[in-house]
Amino acid sequence: MKPETNSIELIKSSGKRVRFSIEKLKASLRHSGADTATINKITNTVRDELYQGISTKEIYNRAFAMLKKEKLEYASKYKLKKAIYELGPTGFPFEKFIGALYQYSGYQVTVGKMLEGKCVSHEVDVIAHKKNHRILAECKFHSEEGRNCDVKIPLYIHSRFQDIIKSSKENKAITKEGWVVTNTRFTKDAEQYALCAGLKLLSWNYPTGNGLKDRIDRLGLYPITVLTLLSKREKQFLLSRDVVLCRQLLRDKFYLDHLGISEKRKQRIFSEISILCNNS
Incomplete structure (x- = not known):
């Protein structure tokens, strides 16, 4: 028999155990800009897949993958906290x-x-x-x-x-x-x-x-690490050239030429940035 949702314990990245909160999950999804139907769809799916000791990272990955299928800008905003960590390894x-x-x-x-x-x-x-x-x-x-x-x-x-x-x-x-x-x-x-x-x-x-x-x-100052259409290698290339903000890429588009990114993919990247920055 599956345990009650409010009795499920999650393991955070710090190793600390916390109770699962459906409201916290909904709040983080709402913060991404997702509509009510998308939020309900994701929370219902995550709730059905819960088990004792599941990591918060696993829940995040599941929600992120579903958001990415719905709208890229939802996924970009949802991964903001993780994207800040990706500004490393140096400070x-x-x-x-x-x-x-x-x-x-x-x-x-x-x-x-x-x-x-x-x-x-x-x-x-x-x-x-x-x-x-x-x-x-x-x-x-x-x-x-x-x-x-x-x-x-x-x-x-x-x-x-x-x-x-x-x-x-x-x-x-x-x-x-x-x-x-x-x-x-x-x-x-x-x-x-x-x-x-x-x-x-x-x-x-x-x-x-x-x-x-x-x-x-x-x-509306999102780091380039939120972008879902750039690889880790491409992001590191841009960071090494002091391109930290998504907005900078809109101004300095030639950096994507250096990476050999196709015109079709460039247009998708610029579209993701424009929606992300303009909706803020």
């Missing part, structure tokens, strides 16, 4: 991506610049300026799911930012904010420390309603 494409988020929010952005502190010099991942406001952001990228940023990360980064702010070369009239940005999550202790210390945090789902996923959707 530099992630830094470029975060820089683009600030840039499209109206900031002037510099990535990977050395700043002199009171005691020592520091390389800052992203510096963003807007009028008399300056953001110093450190990016903590993880290419493996299930790894969260604990309190040691904001503790260490906050001390670096304080050293920079105390430098005699810093303009005291400019308001400065220190940010820590990660593609995973922060622990509760990390969030508590940052709140107390005046340090800003940005993760996949933090702050609530204004996390990475919310900003990406709002700005």
Whole structure:
């Protein structure tokens, strides 16, 4: 006899066990833009295939495959979280991506610049300026799911930012904010420390309603790794040439010529990008 759906335990990538939630699955599918009929079809199929100890990855793969058959743009948005992990293995494409988020929010952005502190010099991942406001952001990228940023990360980064702010070369009239940005999550202790210390945090789902996923959707700034019509090799080629955003491909179409992609396939890729960005 098949167990009740709400008694099914899933195994997350971190190894932690959680109860299956049909509502969470529906919410993630709704976030992809899928219509009600598609959502119901997928959730019913997944529910019928559940078993004790099934991995969240297996559920994701099943839902993704079904979305891909329905509409490519559904699948692209559904895989956004996974696509951010695919910006690795180094953290530099992630830094470029975060820089683009600030840039499209109206900031002037510099990535990977050395700043002199009171005691020592520091390389800052992203510096963003807007009028008399300056953001110093450190990016903590993880290419493996299930790894969260604990309190040691904001503790260490906050001390670096304080050293920079105390430098005699810093303009005291400019308001400065220190940010820590990660593609995973922060622990509760990390969030508590940052709140107390005046340090800003940005993760996949933090702050609530204004996390990475919310900003990406709002700005329509999807990484090229969401695209379902590009191979892993093709994505790595583009990332190695600092092409991080889908929007960049619309502007710099010649990169696909370097990859030897046919005209027919190029049109499908550009169509996927246009729908994805314009529907945001």
